[in-house]
Amino acid sequence: MEITIRKGGEADLPAILGVLDSAVTWLNARGITAQWGTEAFSARPKAVRLVEDTVAAGDPWIAEIDGVPAGTMTLTPFPGEYVQPAGEPEVYVRLLATDARFHGRGVGAALLAHAEAETRRQEVSLLRVDCFAGSGGRLVDYYESQGFTRTTPFTVGDWPGQILEKRL
DSSP: OEEEEEEEEEEGGGHHHHHHHHHHHHHHTTTTTTTTSSSOOGGGGGHHHHHHHHHHHEEEEEEETTEEEEEEEEESSSSTTSOOOOOOOEEEEEEEEGGGGGTTTTHHHHHHHHHHHHHHHHHOOOEEEEOOOOOGHHHHHHHHHOOEEEEEEEEEEEEEEEEEEEEE
């Protein structure tokens, strides 16, 4: 099984939404409903707009296994509206998700390694990401296992989040 990563674009919006929808289903099957809710991204107009706007503002990447979209992320030079910019050049990982069919196969790690390479290629030294900090902090732990360091916790309503960074 080889993971290939290719540059995405607007034409990939259905594939990106498909991966995000699959991730919601996977999370919900494990009782994790607070992270991305219980309704598919593609069924929520506000979520679809967020994905469209994020993809338009950044560089979407698609991880594929045997030509099938297995994961996605979009890299932007700034965070989402709920996180303060770093005050220095940065690359921000947004909408990182793995399709449920490929969970546990290193898709997320491959995308994060690609984010690191892209950050270096752009001659930027700060790579940041934020994530859901609930469910016992399992996602925070995952990013730490990928070499990120916790910085600032935050909340959006009752949604607990954590910003993490990697200095390159």
